[in-house]
Amino acid sequence: MHYVTVEGLTKSYGVKPLFNNISFHIEEGDKIALVALNGTGKSTLLRILCGKETPDEGKVWIHKGVTVVMLDQQADFDMSKSVIENIFDHSHPVLNAIKEYELLTDEEGPEPDVDKLSEAITRMDDLNAWHFDTKVKQILGKLNIHHLDRIMSTLSGGQQKRVALAKVLIDIGFEHKHTLLIMDEPTNHLDVAMIEWLENYLDQEKVTLLLVTHDRYFLDNVCNEILEIDQEQLFVYKGDYLNYLEKKAAREESERASVEKARNTFRKELEWMRKQPKARTTKSKSRIDAFYDVKEKATTRLQNQQLELNVKMSRLGGKILELKKVYKSFGNLVITKGFDYTFAKGERIGIVGKNGVGKSTFINMLLGLEQPDSGKINVGETIIFGDYSQQGLVVKEDMRIIEFVKNIAENFPLADGTKVSAAQFLELFLFPPEKQYTYISKLSGGEKRRLHLLSILFRNPNFLVLDEPTNDLDLPTLSILENFLLDYQGCIIIVSHDRYFMDKLVDHLFVFEGNGEIRDFPGNYTQYREWEKDQDRERADSKKEVKPVEKPIEAPVQQVAENKTRKLSFKEKREIELLEQEIEKLEAEKKDIETKLASGEIAFDKLEPLTLRIGEIIQLLDEKGMRWLELSE
Numbered sequence: 001m002h003y004v005t006v007e008g009l010t011k012s013y014g015v016k017p018l019f020n021n022i023s024f025h026i027e028e029g030d031k032i033a034l035v036a037l038n039g040t041g042k043s044t045l046l047r048i049l050c051g052k053e054t055p056d057e058g059k060v061w062i063h064k065g066v067t068v069v070m071l072d073q074q075a076d077f078d079m080s081k082s083v084i085e086n087i088f089d090h091s092h093p094v095l096n097a098i099k100e101y102e103l104l105t106d107e108e109g110p111e112p113d114v115d116k117l118s119e120a121i122t123r124m125d126d127l128n129a130w131h132f133d134t135k136v137k138q139i140l141g142k143l144n145i146h147h148l149d150r151i152m153s154t155l156s157g158g159q160q161k162r163v164a165l166a167k168v169l170i171d172i173g174f175e176h177k178h179t180l181l182i183m184d185e186p187t188n189h190l191d192v193a194m195i196e197w198l199e200n201y202l203d204q205e206k207v208t209l210l211l212v213t214h215d216r217y218f219l220d221n222v223c224n225e226i227l228e229i230d231q232e233q234l235f236v237y238k239g240d241y242l243n244y245l246e247k248k249a250a251r252e253e254s255e256r257a258s259v260e261k262a263r264n265t266f267r268k269e270l271e272w273m274r275k276q277p278k279a280r281t282t283k284s285k286s287r288i289d290a291f292y293d294v295k296e297k298a299t300t301r302l303q304n305q306q307l308e309l310n311v312k313m314s315r316l317g318g319k320i321l322e323l324k325k326v327y328k329s330f331g332n333l334v335i336t337k338g339f340d341y342t343f344a345k346g347e348r349i350g351i352v353g354k355n356g357v358g359k360s361t362f363i364n365m366l367l368g369l370e371q372p373d374s375g376k377i378n379v380g381e382t383i384i385f386g387d388y389s390q391q392g393l394v395v396k397e398d399m400r401i402i403e404f405v406k407n408i409a410e411n412f413p414l415a416d417g418t419k420v421s422a423a424q425f426l427e428l429f430l431f432p433p434e435k436q437y438t439y440i441s442k443l444s445g446g447e448k449r450r451l452h453l454l455s456i457l458f459r460n461p462n463f464l465v466l467d468e469p470t471n472d473l474d475l476p477t478l479s480i481l482e483n484f485l486l487d488y489q490g491c492i493i494i495v496s497h498d499r500y501f502m503d504k505l506v507d508h509l510f511v512f513e514g515n516g517e518i519r520d521f522p523g524n525y526t527q528y529r530e531w532e533k534d535q536d537r538e539r540a541d542s543k544k545e546v547k548p549v550e551k552p553i554e555a556p557v558q559q560v561a562e563n564k565t566r567k568l569s570f571k572e573k574r575e576i577e578l579l580e581q582e583i584e585k586l587e588a589e590k591k592d593i594e595t596k597l598a599s600g601e602i603a604f605d606k607l608e609p610l611t612l613r614i615g616e617i618i619q620l621l622d623e624k625g626m627r628w629l630e631l632s633e
Helices: 042-049 083-087 093-104 114-127 130-142 157-172 192-205 216-222 241-275 282-298 359-366 401-406 422-428 445-457 475-487 499-505 525-545 557-564 570-599 604-632
Strands: 002-012 017-027 031-035 057-062 067-071 179-184 208-212 225-230 233-238 321-330 333-342 348-353 374-379 385-388 411-413 419-421 463-467 491-495 508-514 517-521
Touching: 002 042, 017 042, 017 057, 017 208, 017 225, 017 233, 031 042, 031 216, 042 057, 042 067, 042 179, 042 208, 067 157, 083 093, 083 157, 093 114, 093 130, 114 130, 130 157, 130 192, 130 570, 130 604, 157 179, 157 192, 192 216, 192 604, 216 241, 216 499, 225 241, 233 241, 321 359, 333 359, 333 517, 348 359, 348 499, 348 525, 359 463, 359 491, 359 508, 385 445, 401 422, 401 445, 411 422, 419 422, 445 475, 475 499, 491 499, 499 525, 508 525, 517 525, 570 604
Parallel strands: 031 208, 031 225, 067 179, 179 208, 348 491, 348 508, 385 463, 463 491
Antiparallel strands: 002 017, 002 057, 225 233, 321 333, 321 374, 411 419, 508 517
16 A cells, blocks of 8 residues: 655755755555754654645645654643543543543552442443553553653653653554554663564554664664665665665765766866857757756765764873772662772773663762762772763853854864864864854754764863763764774763664673662673573573472461462453453464365455454464463563
């Protein structure tokens, strides 16, 4: 099924176009990643497709049977309403029933009224809403969304982003057979376990997808096509990110050869033009027209969009950073429990752990922004920290880019001993002269992040602390940043959920396991995940090998039963009962269809629907089986 056609689309802000006369198609089942430098129109194009912005020229045609659902970087919530009211923000009998049931059975809420709960269960039964409720529970649980009655304004930015993601996933799972899901940086504010779950979920749901992401593993695992906006034009690449890089390099090489050929032709034609008399024949007129075409091609500026990071690093002394018996906690949340560590020159450490275990607090203690409850943190005299935080740029008042940079310094030393002016350094960071007089408030999120990085490197740090450095940065900039960090001689600490970025740069990990436990793991993130999975398998195997112990004669029967049964909430007990009934029905239906297919007596026109249905049943059995296992464990 054909979903979207875009023809001749043009959009400008000010004088310079973001993209010019671009066209492409989206078919059912496509999973497309949109790639471009920050500030060249990625988010604008997404917003045009879902009707939130209008193009200057061109047309967007969307099939009348297709519903467009978008996860924007800035979610549009009613901040005075609760989490569940924002998630289920439109009225429908099934959605209303689920909303009421979820509020009554919220484990973080008060004990429900028995009569109201009974009415809610009856309504769920009548509307056959249990299957969709199971999917809602899975989404909310995996994204760690609880306290459904909390008001949105009390949530952090990361929590709000996860609520927005949950709302979008619930929307596409409800009544929308044909959905185009548009996602702008969906992995921001998700920990790695959530990102891995989202990859699997999007694959299972078989949605049609258009997304912008900086996470290359996520891109490779989810997408099969890449659209690139480059110098106002759009290019299409089938395949994964590596294939895109190879094909792009070949395209740029071909463009360079084409421009060089045009320049040679231009020199010859220019000489002919200068010799031409004023009275020109019809034949020479066509050659003159061709000359101007060649001139335009020959004067094409081949932009080498390369972020060159070769700043000078301040000298690093013998003493770097020491932590001795560091304790830190906030109420019941223990961050560190007697942590000891001495940093060596050139160390590259990644910090990983679930959201809320204290990674940012740990970083703030290293930087002196937070004090430990006890213990010592000794910083070497030569250490100059470069803190690339999630907070981003701090500007007292809106100012132009060039003014902001000159307030730091007029000139900046490079690694080779030379100096460059503020304007020249901005060009190295892909801020051309015409862009340097733009107000910071007018920059895209990624451009602000790039400017923030520039302002940190100006100070010649020798100890970089990078807290989620990949958020909102475009892929070309990330690639160059990685190459710079590989050659960087100072110490680096990276807090990131970008698995590709971590794998490429870190030597070992500090794994925050909760309750103040910090594991020093010798390897990168992928190696850690493999080790973690091996540990899970070993624990599972050891449980299987344990033989049941005979019940002692003197043990009270009632006590044994109490120890054997885990305390399940009413809601969980009800869900297990329903899952067992649904799994039994699905197994019976699957067996019936298999018998019919094996008989060889099915009419051809009924064969395809039965084949599709058995695929749906297998997927449903997987989903419900996983949920049953989660509850039973």
